[in-house]
Amino acid sequence: MLRVAAENPILKSMRPDCHRCSQPIEDYSLAGRLGKQWLHKDCWLAMWREERVRGVDLPVLTSPLAAPPREMSVMVFALMFHFGIALAMIAWVFITQEDDTGTGLAFLVPGVLIPMAGVLGLALSVYRRRNFEVMLHDLGRPGVWSAVPNPERSRD
Numbered sequence: 455m456l457r458v459a460a461e462n463p464i465l466k467s468m469r470p471d472c473h474r475c476s477q478p479i480e481d482y483s484l485a486g487r488l489g490k491q492w493l494h495k496d497c498w499l500a501m502w503r504e505e506r507v508r509g510v511d512l513p514v515l516t517s518p519l520a521a522p523p524r525e526m527s528v529m530v531f532a533l534m535f536h537f538g539i540a541l542a543m544i545a546w547v548f549i550t551q552e553d554d555t556g557t558g559l560a561f562l563v564p565g566v567l568i569p570m571a572g573v574l575g576l577a578l579s580v581y582r583r584r585n586f587e588v589m590l591h592d593l594g595r596p597g598v599w600s601a602v603p604n605p606e607r608s609r610d
């Protein structure tokens with residue numbers, strides 16, 4: 455399953471771009487995060503050298519696995535979808551059974567918007583989880599990832 459995720463062209467195109475060279479991160483073992491930005495290790499090294507000339511010490515990259523997708527958000531989005539649908543049902547009862555369109559519409563608006571937000575949130579959570587699985591696949595054993603590029607690969 456992880457193999458399929460890594461070779462899927464859609465998932466491949468969803469990979470983040472490097473903040474410096476704007477090329478997609480093809481292999482997560484050769485990249486890392488600097489805050490919220492993605493950087494190739496080689497690009498980070500080039501930036502580190504530039505900053506060092508100016509006397510600034512650039513922070514080291516953090517592992518791609520440092521910020522795993524949170525399971526709690528999936529729960530919140532599922533609840534939003536669930537209770538949003540309940541609001542829409544209440545709206546339907548007010549409009550059709552009670553003949554109270556005003557109250558019905560007051561329930562209908564959040565009853566449409568909240569489930570939509572829930573579905574979008576769930577889709578985003580699935581996307582983040584899939585990306586994380588691709589990262590796990592690229593890194594193999596997570597403990598092997600190091601913040602600096604491999605000396606044979608780095609360019610001056």
Ligand SMILES: [Zn+2]
Nearest residue numbers: 472475494497
């Ligand atoms: Zn780059």
